Amino acid sequence: MTAVGTAFEVAVHEEASLGEGPTWDPATNRLLWLDILNSRIHTYDPATGRRTLRRTDQHVGAVKPRAGGGLVLNLRDGIGLLDPDGTFRWLHREPVPGRRGNDAAVAPDGSLWAGTMRYDEARGGGTLSRITGDGTAETVLDDVTVSNGTGWSPDGRLMYYVDTPTRRIDVFDVAGDGRVANRRPLATVEDGAGFPDGLCVDAEGCVWVALWDGGGVRRYTPSGDLDRVITLPVPRVTACAFGGPDLTDLYLTTARVGLPAPHPLAGSLLVVPGAGRGVAQPAFAG
Numbered sequence: 001m002t003a004v005g006t007a008f009e010v011a012v013h014e015e016a017s018l019g020e021g022p023t024w025d026p027a028t029n030r031l032l033w034l035d036i037l038n039s040r041i042h043t044y045d046p047a048t049g050r051r052t053l054r055r056t057d058q059h060v061g062a063v064k065p066r067a068g069g070g071l072v073l074n075l076r077d078g079i080g081l082l083d084p085d086g087t088f089r090w091l092h093r094e095p096v097p098g099r100r101g102n103d104a105a106v107a108p109d110g111s112l113w114a115g116t117m118r119y120d121e122a123r124g125g126g127t128l129s130r131i132t133g134d135g136t137a138e139t140v141l142d143d144v145t146v147s148n149g150t151g152w153s154p155d156g157r158l159m160y161y162v163d164t165p166t167r168r169i170d171v172f173d174v175a176g177d178g179r180v181a182n183r184r185p186l187a188t189v190e191d192g193a194g195f196p197d198g199l200c201v202d203a204e205g206c207v208w209v210a211l212w213d214g215g216g217v218r219r220y221t222p223s224g225d226l227d228r229v230i231t232l233p234v235p236r237v238t239a240c241a242f243g244g245p246d247l248t249d250l251y252l253t254t255a256r257v258g259l260p261a262p263h264p265l266a267g268s269l270l271v272v273p274g275a276g277r278g279v280a281q282p283a284f285a286g
Helices: none
Strands: 002-004 009-012 019-025 030-035 040-044 051-055 060-065 071-075 078-082 088-093 099-106 112-118 126-131 137-144 147-152 158-163 168-174 180-188 195-201 207-212 216-220 226-231 237-243 249-254 269-272
Touching (some): 019 099, 030 249, 040 060, 071 112, 112 137, 126 147, 158 180, 158 195, 168 195
Parallel strands (some): 002 226, 147 195, 195 237
Antiparallel strands (some): 009 269, 019 030, 071 078, 112 126, 126 137, 158 168, 168 180, 195 207, 216 226
16 A cells, blocks of 8 residues: 655635535536535636636535536536526426435436435435436435445446445446446445545546545555555545546545634645546536
8 A cells, every 4th residue: 555645735725614526527627616515616727727616506516517518416406407608407306305415426328326415414314316318317225324426437337336424435336228236345444544425436447535534535446455545634535536638636625614623724625646547527418
């Protein structure tokens, strides 16, 4: 295992309450990320340093590019679409009192796999659903507590998934129709090392997972071996994604919510240049 201390840079100094969801948009060469509890969608252009900010009417758990332009949003009450001109419309609306959208990811077939969780984090109160481009929704998992990181192996045959309180990164087999089966643990984050949160998969098929209350990021091989640790000064690292024109920079979102004395960088967008090589992510088909 290789331990990398604090080889990071501050991409955007921000006091996000719950920074989340970094996603590289190759169409615009910008990084998308968000602040869930402040209902904000951020963009960041690393070439120019230019930033934008858009507020949403509801808490937003994830934002991803769409194949035809615009964005798909995992909101409190369901899945919404932002058109390139800024027009909003619902694709799949399913409000449940006390529940909100959380992390989401786009599968190789262009479907959105969107997670939910209860605000009180009640056990089994969340879901993981598959939403196709026409808005058809199918519940894949209905006994989830905090639905978080989701990602696919480079060949699309495996899907990785985190339900945070389990402390596990799980792996599924992916069938030809995109559905998943044979859930099993890939790795477990031990007590005292934090909780697995968002994840991404690199070109070698290794899984990078952010550690909530763990102050860092871990890389696991496809066989589940821990082979790299990046240590950060902020305790609540929420998600990770490769970005930049060559997908070699690892971007990390962080949170300050619930911390009595937050680190000065808590809530900022961080980056580890040259951390590895990512895989281009598909856009949502809707």
